[in-house]
Amino acid sequence: MRIIAGQFRGRMLAAPKGDGTRPTTDRVRESLMSAVFSQRGGFEDAVVLDAFAGSGALGLEALSRGAARAVFYECAPEAAKVVQRNVANLGLEPARATVTRADVIERAPQFARPPFDLIFLDPPYAYDAMAVLGMAAGLVERGVAAPDAIVVYEHSLAGNDASALAAAELGFELASRKKYGDTTVDVLRAGERAASDND
Template identity: 85%
Template sequence: MRIIAGEFRGRTLLAPKGDGTRPTTDRVRESVMSTVFSARGGFEDAMVLDAFAGSGALGLEALSRGAARAVFYERAPEAAKVLQKNVEKMGLEPRRATVTRADVLERAPQFSRPPFDLIFLDPPYAYAAADVLGMVAGLVERGVAAPDALVVYEHALTSNDEAAAAAAECGFELASRKKYGDTTVDVLCASACAD
């Protein structure tokens, strides 16, 4: 895996060993970044939460393209070590990139100033969409995420209906849905985005 564009373009990323993580392919990542660029008008000054970070590829790609800061959450110890190494390889200081070794569903961020306005969700496919999107809705309610935050949610193709129902229940609008093999990537925003 490599960073595709921006400040760190071409730099290689380490990937956690084993099947505990499922790194987003370069092709899917490029498509996601293009969608985010169009929806936000770029990455400048983005405050990023990479909530199920794995290698950190999504958050690091956003930083490479101009995001101001990224907070990475990863619960698996080995994956968190690889993620920390990737952050260090990019030469990122803690004020731009912070790695938290925790389950984001159990210990969601309590504070972000400015609030997160770009949130990447690539959880294990076994996680219920209602739990994952409910966590994000809680961030918005508490002001930890912006009311117009853009949410990129990668999930199994077979869970499309569940993801759509959970998004509606949590008050998110589906801005786009793209399928890549057995994976779906939804781009969601809080209802404030649609106003």
């Protein structure tokens, strides 16, 4: 696995061993980044939360493309070590990349200044869509994420209906949905409800 574009283009990334994580393929990652670019107009100065980091590939790709800062959450000890190693191998300082070993749903970030404006959600497919998106909605409601944050949610094709229902109930607007085999990538924007809850 390697960084696809930007400052660290071509640099190799380590991936956690075993089947506990499901790294996003290069093809899906490139398409996902293109969707974010279209929605956001680029990655410059983005403040990123890579909430189920795995190898950290999504957050590191965003940093390579110009994001200002990324925070990585990973609850599996071995995977968290891999993220730390990838961050170190790219020479990223703590001011740009920090790794937290924790369950992001149980211990979501309580503070971010500036707030997160790009959130990557790539949890194990068994995770409940309402729990995953509810965590992101909570960040917006508490001001930890920006009122117009972009949320990228990678889930199973079988979870399309559950994701759409959860997103609608939590006030997210579906900007795009793309399918790759048994994987779906939803690009969501925090909607008026989440923003008003934060007023």
